[in-house]
Amino acid sequence: MSGPSGTDGMSGTGEPSADHPDVILCPGGPMLLRGDHVVQDEDGNEHRTWRPVSAVCRCGASAVKPWCDGTHKVLRKRGN
Amino acid sequence: MLTPESRGSLSEVVFRAMRTGETSGLAEAPPSDTAEDAQLTLWALYEQHYRGFEDVSGELEWDPQLIGVRRGLEQEFERTLRARMPEVPEPDGFAEKFFDFVADHDGPSLAAHVHRKATEEQVRELLRHRTIYHLKEADHTTWVIPRLSDRVKAAVMELQFDEYGGGDPNLLHAHLFVRGLEDSGLDSEYGAYINEAPLEVLEENNAMSLFGLNRRLRAASLGFLAAFEATSSGPSRRMAQGLKRLGFPESMIEYYTEHVEADAVHEQLAVRTICGALLEEEPDMHDDVYFGAWTSLDLEDRYAERMLKQWAA
Ligand code: FES
Numbered sequence: 117m118s119g120p121s122g123t124d125g126m127s128g129t130g131e132p133s134a135d136h137p138d139v140i141l142c143p144g145g146p147m148l149l150r151g152d153h154v155v156q157d158e159d160g161n162e163h164r165t166w167r168p169v170s171a172v173c174r175c176g177a178s179a180v181k182p183w184c185d186g187t188h189k190v191l192r193k194r195g196n
Numbered sequence: 197m198l199t200p201e202s203r204g205s206l207s208e209v210v211f212r213a214m215r216t217g218e219t220s221g222l223a224e225a226p227p228s229d230t231a232e233d234a235q236l237t238l239w240a241l242y243e244q245h246y247r248g249f250e251d252v253s254g255e256l257e258w259d260p261q262l263i264g265v266r267r268g269l270e271q272e273f274e275r276t277l278r279a280r281m282p283e284v285p286e287p288d289g290f291a292e293k294f295f296d297f298v299a300d301h302d303g304p305s306l307a308a309h310v311h312r313k314a315t316e317e318q319v320r321e322l323l324r325h326r327t328i329y330h331l332k333e334a335d336h337t338t339w340v341i342p343r344l345s346d347r348v349k350a351a352v353m354e355l356q357f358d359e360y361g362g363g364d365p366n367l368l369h370a371h372l373f374v375r376g377l378e379d380s381g382l383d384s385e386y387g388a389y390i391n392e393a394p395l396e397v398l399e400e401n402n403a404m405s406l407f408g409l410n411r412r413l414r415a416a417s418l419g420f421l422a423a424f425e426a427t428s429s430g431p432s433r434r435m436a437q438g439l440k441r442l443g444f445p446e447s448m449i450e451y452y453t454e455h456v457e458a459d460a461v462h463e464q465l466a467v468r469t470i471c472g473a474l475l476e477e478e479p480d481m482h483d484d485v486y487f488g489a490w491t492s493l494d495l496e497d498r499y500a501e502r503m504l505k506q507w508a509a
């Protein structure tokens with residue numbers, strides 16, 4: 117018998133269980149946060165997440181900080 | 197929504213058969229007169245699987261004759277799309293290569309035009325065209341969900357849940373667009389502007405349905421999604437700035453500002469947790485992911501080229 121998901125590394129359909137981290141650091145891009153968090157920005161203001169997954173800017177160039185707005189891709193393209 | 201006005205011999209014959217339910221003669225349907233005739237016919241046949249038409253019986257959704265016409269049109273369409281495809285990057289380091297592929301693609305930008313130069317009338321025309329997709333935003337991806345492994349399925353749901361407002365109809369993206377349309381004095385009824393949708397809009401819409409409704413094309417559907425999301429944040433910001441410049445209502449501006457933030461999340465999910473995971477499980481789907489991605493980029497280019505030429509911008 118296979119146990120509940122996670123106990124034997126298999127899910128109910130016989131597929132191996134997948135990694136599902138709370139935080140994902142995207143190379144050259146944002147930090148993804150799963151679930152509810154309060155993010156304090158550089159000025160000390162607090163921002164509550166409200167999406168299933170939120171992207172926090174790590175490049176410093178977003179116009180909607182603390183969230184990512186994709187601007188990191190422009191920096192990357194310029195080779196910074 | 198009623199069946200659209202026909203745009204040639206094929207759409208005329210097929211729409212009449214749909215309205216009357218007399219589909220038996222469709223085996224001898226005439227060929228399409230133009231690409232527009234073919235694409236409008238295909239669009240209406242796909243639409244039976246979304247919200248349907250008030251003047252067509254729901255019984256016809258799986259009518260073998262209509263499905264037969266659809267098959268012929270979609271095979272031809274898929275051949276056309278595949279013939280347009282460039283070479284794709286090597287499969288190693290998928291996420292970074294994919295983002296580069298999208299970033300290196302330099303197409304004409306409608307958002308840049310709206311940002312600085314477009315007139316109010318031009319933007320209103322653009323918004324009317326965008327209703328064809330935005331009023332069923334994200335639905336084409338939902339078709340793919342039952343065709344995926346547990347891991348990829350859950351990843352797609354994580355993204356789709358946000359598209360559908362996290363379960364709150366007021367936050368559902370298509371509904372945000374409805375509010376923007378209404379406040380802008382435009383018709384928010386589903387399909388209201390189909391008769392003025394140009395070929396390129398029909399092609400874009402049909403490609404999404406083609407990939408979504410054919411299980412074998414699931415990787416193309418997810419690749420389309422990834423490229424679509426990865427080209428959304430920046431252009432959405434410029435759209436919002438242009439709408440502000442022209443004095444459009446706050447709700448329409450908000451539709452686009454919401455996409456700046458949402459799609460910065462979605463592009464990471466679509467490329468990494470969705471397409472990346474799919475390719476770890478099914479590496480032979482690599483080229484189809486790019487087929488979908490290229491189709492998304494190329495069809496938007498074609499639409500932008502047409503409109504910028506028409507507006508002589
Ligand atoms: S990480 Fe995306 S804009 Fe900074």
